[in-house]
Amino acid sequence: MPRDDFNDLLAFIAVGRERSFTRAAARLGVSPSALSHKIRGLETRMGVRLLTRTTRSVVPTEAGERLMSTVEPQFEAIKAELEGLSEFRDTPAGTVRITAVDTVADLVIWPRIAPLLLQYPDIKIEIDTGYRLANIVEERYDIGVRSGEAIAKDMVSVRMTPDFRRVIVGAPAYFAEHPVPQTPHDLLQHNCITLRLATRGGLFAWPLVRKGQTERVQVKGQVTLNGSYQILQAALDGCGLAFTPEYLARPHVEAGRLRYVMEDWFPTSSGFHMYYPSRRQKTRAMQLVIDALRWRGGSA
Template identity: 55%
Template sequence: MARIDLNDITAFLAVARAGSFTKAAAKLGVSQSALSQTIRNLEARLGLRLLTRTTRNVSPTEAGERLLDSVGPRLEEVEAELAALSALRDKPAGTVRIASGEHAADLILWPVIHKLLPHYPDITVEIIVDNGLTDIVAERLDAGVRLGEQVAKDMVAVRIGPDLRMAVIGAPSYFEGRKRPQTPQDLTNHNCINLRLPTAGGLYAWEFEKNGRELRVRVEGQLVFNSAAMNVQAALAGDGLAFVPEDRVREHIDAGRLIRVLGDWCPPFAGFHLYYPSRRQPAPAFAVLVDALRYRGP
């Protein structure tokens, strides 16, 4: 059998994981035609069909599944070890790719990275803002950011922020002529701004807790957004009540631009954590970033 180029295996893994030549080509930075030719050459050398192609998608054959399951993890280990060799350089170098929701990216990742990178000119950081629960292993990312309760047990989790609280907020103009809610049930009498979840696509049910009693309230109103930032803007404009993380609106509350209600129904919960696979051998650039992000208290 002719010697197989590891670059060809990498190309196959990219297509198999993406389920698309177009997406894989974009990720690898090559043309779709060149990538198709690479896969055809690999199949010819192996004498096996690795991918089943249809007009809508691409999926691995039995042989392709075996190659994906057996060689894929081993190649990732080799790449991680090669990246770790940069420890022999005078300064850490390389690219670190992190998936994060918009909230954590804005308020936690960006302030730290902004201060860190001038000291490490050979490190590149790519932040993929995705409010869904991205599979960092499937997407071959270095790490992700989630709330503590959302991190899978088989991942290494590093706390990067304080506990969080949610806040029900509205503008002073909204409350003119309206009674402020005293319990979560009172929200049925208010125009509430809904948030559509990026994962299941449904509307977020507002979560409350007091004295061990938990409530989930499905609110109604004239506005629905899929961005918490837009919920805040609408609340500031007096268009209704919003339910958002407290740290997003603390300045507005302190300045009197927003009024907080139902504070006694919003206890703290575990904040954001950086997480990554436990089998990962941290490269120096990644280790530097993790240490900079690690939460060390107020």
């Protein structure tokens, strides 16, 4: 097979995976028009249409789906073997892709990874921050990071942080105008800062717990956001009550900028864990990253 066919097959797989010429082109570092030209050339040589193009999406045809299902695993196997050769190098090398929420990336992952990068200059790290629960196998991440209860049972899970509380907080300016809530029902009368769920699209219901009693409160308010930092800032600005991880709120509570309310209803969440498929072969670079991120007791 000519070398161009291999390159064009890789281009086709990228488009089929991303369902977009624009996103695939960005990943491959080429222009969308050049990528489209490659795919058309491949289709011409093979004599079959591989992609159905519309104004809004790109979807593999039946032939395209078959080609992806048979060829993509072979390229992945080759890639894995090439990465495996790095084990014979004197120094670890390779790229490790991680998906995590932004707060954990900032407060946990980066402080532990930075010294590793300085020690091993041939290791590369890509950290993708977001609140959507990514499929790390389909999206080609090496490691996912989420709270323990959100991890599928078929994944290898390694703890990164201790368990933590989720707390309800408000600014002094807010309480100057509103009474302090005492019960979950009281929250329905308050201006609460709501969270839009990235995966399912609905609004997050606050899961409160007291002495084994659980209440899920569907709060309402003027502001809906989709990130923990933004929710915290809205609370600091006096725009409402926030339900947020204690590790974010605590410094502001200690400084008097925020105040805990309904402390006896604060739930405890499982700490953050990294996870990866049990069948995945770990490179030396990936093992070093796992060891650097592993929780070894104490605070997060």
